[in-house]
Amino acid sequence: LNMHEIAVTSGFAAAYRLGAEYPFAGDEACARLFRLYLALSHGARMRKEDRKGVLA
16 A cells, blocks of 8 residues: 555545445445555444445
8 A cells, every 4th residue: 555545545534434425335445445444543334334244
């Protein structure tokens, strides 16, 4: 990862926490990075409707 990817992901995570929809639901690589960043930086999981499975 480079700093630009982290900066963009950080912005998406902040917007998501404020109620915005996750824009890349169809891209598994993006979703994986986003879930990881959201968990590590914000200590949160994706909303129930945005997750696949119990532990996702």
